[in-house]
Amino acid sequence: MYEHITQSDLSELLKLQGQPYLSLYMPMARSFPDQEQNPVRYRNLLRKLRDQVENGSANADPALLEPFDALLHEDELWRSPRDGLAVIGGSDVFKVFSLHQPVDELVRVDQQPCLKPLMRISQSGGAYQVLCVTRDAVRLFQGDQNVLEEVELHPDVPRNLEQALGEELTAKDQSGNPHGFSRAADRTSGSARHEAGGGGKQDEIDIDRERYFRAIDKAIVEHHARSGLPLILAALPRNQAAYRAVSHHPTLLDEGIAQDPGLMDAAGLREEAATIITRRHNASLDSALERYGVAQGQKLASNDIGEIGEAVFAGRVSLLLVESGRDIPGTVDMQSGAVQLDGEPDGEMATGADVLDQLIPRAVQNGAEVVMLPQGLVPGSSGAAAVFRF
Structure with a gap:
């Protein structure tokens, strides 16, 4: 609930x-x-x-x-x-x-x-999931800046390599990396492949890894991706790119925790994940402000709330910046987007009505990106700023 x-x-x-x-x-x-x-x-x-x-x-x-x-x-x-x-x-x-x-x-x-x-x-990127993958264990966590808790996996999610591949798993006594995941996968020369155990049996072990990752990803997408939360992969460096190469997870982040998750507790995972999420959020804010600055130079930006309201309803707004915690008492005409602020001579008092609350849904419906900014970062003093498509 x-x-x-x-x-x-x-x-x-x-x-x-x-x-x-x-x-x-x-x-x-x-x-x-x-x-x-x-x-x-x-x-x-x-x-x-x-x-x-x-x-x-x-x-x-x-x-x-x-x-x-x-x-x-x-x-x-x-x-x-x-x-x-x-x-x-x-x-x-x-x-x-x-x-x-x-x-x-x-x-x-x-x-x-x-x-x-x-x-x-x-x-703000507070909530996220962390997928921990080793040969011997698959675990999923969900949390935020304050807490990270393990999620009970759906029965279809394989718990380890042996469970995922069963009889198709390459025998452990075959030549190649004893952990089943080839270090030769990161090498390019033929001699390197030979040193790792040859191109035959080692290739089979590498294929095991790909099958394992595909099985994990398929089950996680089907049963644990509906939250829409960003997913951070925690796995050894040599497995980070390999997992992403086969993944179809819609919110898997490019940046992961490149450590052995089997050696990390929940507090360590949360600390690493929070750093990634915070860095990602700050980069998105910087990008939004940069877009506004460029558009302003092209005369395709405004921080006038009246102009923004009409542009939102005309479908002209591609990016709407909103000051977090800011209310603008007033009403918006649901046909034209004309903004009537409370206290204007001909305006009716709209108890509890907020202009930004009325503009945001229409902006999203018309394909605009809406970004909440901390106080003091929104250009101008109106509490909102917009980048126009035309």
Whole structure:
């Protein structure tokens, strides 16, 4: 019931529009005795959410609060350590997300869920999987910056080389690398191949490795790739490229942990994986800002929220940069994309309505990439910036 946010989850939530949705975010304490205050904080936020519903925000039906109320009696939710909680509810959805990063307190009733905090966490690369492969063991872990836990493998995933190949496995007493995986695979000369045991039996052992990797990859893709999380391969250096050469895993990263995972505990794996994920996230932010800078020189960029709104709805935006934690109170015309900020002379007050929450789903639907940036990195002061296609 309590899920980690994935790209697949976000894709489904971004489709939700046109009816009342309730959003609640809160930070949580992980340790006793502060942990005892988590349900108290939730109850206080729920009271604020109820006030918005009863005051007529987005014409929400009070019945939408019932599953939110029920969470107060979920002991597992309040006993489990986590850094934050996100609850999204509507007539057609109720999702509870366990967050590995803290979030600010927020309750909102609007015509679409508030998703900016979830997008920030998802894009920060916090959650990932680690696939550990040796001849004698296959293990899968899932975690984030704070914790890494082993995942129970589906029965179809081979646990080791012998199980994967059975009677087709080359006999151990044949010449070649005694571990079954040729060191000659990284050599190119004929003499090197001869030194490793010849081109015949050693080739058979190398083929064993390829079959083994194919069997692992096929089963992992079929049974453990649906989360959409980045996958980091932990394997000896000579096996990193060999595995990728046969892999069809959609989120397998180019960079892996090039060590023997059999000699690493969960803490060591988490430390290495977190470094890879953080480096990957920072590179993506740098790339997005560089794209904006280039487009600005070509007069194909803007940080004017009014211009961005109309461009989003016209399908002109290829990249939308959004300041994390920023709200822009106002409404967006769902036909033209015209932005009416709260407080303007002719504008209606839109209690709880946020311009960015309204623009992000349409931008994604029209093929734009949306990138959440830390405060101070978005060009200009509006809280958003965009690169235009034309």
